[in-house]
Amino acid sequence: MPDAGSPAQSILEALGFVLFSRKGPGGALRFLGKAPEWLDTLWPALTKSGGTLPVADASPFLENFLIDAEECWRRGGAERAKSGPWIEQDASGAEVQLEATAMTADGQSILLLERLGEAFEARKSVLQRARETVIAHQRLNSEIQKKEILLHCVADEMTAALANVITSLRLIEREDNGPRTKLLLGLASRATQEQQTLIHRILGVFEDELRGVYDRSDTTKMGADWNTVLRRALDSAAPLFAEKGVRLDAPAAAASAVQVPADAVHLERVVANLLENALEHTPPSGEVIVRTDEEPEALLLRVEDNGPALAPEVCENLFAKWDSSNAASQASALRLHFCRIVVENCGGEIGCAPLPAGGNRFWIRLTKTGAAA
């Protein structure tokens, strides 16, 4: 141990370290040497008591750490216990960043107290930037998801309206029109078809951008693994079901590997949306049953809830955007609309029907990869 006033002691203090010794288990924590100014400002009681630190009053953090320190001193040898950084405030309100290390030296129980200063600020700066990045990424991720759903909804609405215009124009074209009318009809027809192509191109560009952000592989071309999609969606939903006290009865694993021609991320969101929808309508202590039935060329997913049975006419309109008959939130209407877009885009079907014994069955049927559509 360095003697008080020795060069070693001065060097330790210059580096921001001060030493305390512990006199036996539960004994007083005595300062070794002369307290530097910052320590005296932080804990004036240290000097007043002649070098003994009244730990309980001075620092609840240190008091807590001394329990770990005692264990370390009891073991002895080369054992070390570190407190991790903490912040104290002196009488003037200035913050002092500290870290304590318990060790045994020359048979004595020693507490090394370090004033962190610049090292603390450097560490804080790195953590600050890292955490800001994580938060920004979370916000961006969430924003992209919302925009993706909205973009699909808007595009779907525009495509449907354009399809009506194109059909009407074709019907008019069949009538006995004059040359000028024929010319104008041709122009109008071509413009609407160009609009339709443009909408699909915009969706394609957005998909590509998303792929760039998340580095997704093009699962649409090779197909998504159904079992993985289902398992991931069930795993994500499980905590929500547990919270509400709703039992989730789902198959542990499907019998065989099945590929479906869809984007895995989109499909996972479809399943997640159906599970969230079922959970929303099922009372606590209720049950949601999830089943996958394999047909020769297709896969059928059923999600059955205990909620109030929906009228057949409500079921028919449930997947339309902003369905006014849907008693649930606007968000849930949008969720179901998104499901329809994704399922129909990959050649599948979606629907719902009330169950005879109460509750509702939501289902999607997806053509297997390689099967004739």
Add this chain to the structure above:
Amino acid sequence: MIQKKVCMLGTSGVGKTSLVAQFVHSMFSDKYLTTVGVKIDKKSVQVNGTEVTLVIWDLAGDDDFQRLQTSYLRGTSGYLLVADGTRRVTLDQVVELQKRVAETLGATPFVLALNKADLAPQWEVDEARISALADNFTVIKTSAKEGAGVEEAFAHLARRMTPPA
């Protein structure tokens, strides 16, 4: 004098430090400043006519960069879980964190503060989710910025920690 140790728990950036600053000093800053390690504050409150000093341990956010040190929880009388209503993921994370904390502390009073209530239009946590949580959690919407719900959250926890004599 009765002292009760209270830990602030949650992932980073949810507003734990801001809630403490609002509760103890009636202060708020829009600037996000990450917490490294632990900072302890004290505030006295009245519970059933008795003065109780809350010793509030503001712990660094539990995330991939810094894991919660369970030794800091020793002697905790109650804890305030904090999630950010504008980031749904922070609620999922704090629900998981509560399970880990319960393994260490056992049955200990806690309150869940859903913070950033002043940013309601940006919220990703809907009422259905809050209702689903209500069976297992006491949920209080808070705004460290405007002070709404802050006193209520700490007062509720203080009452839970100090049953009537």
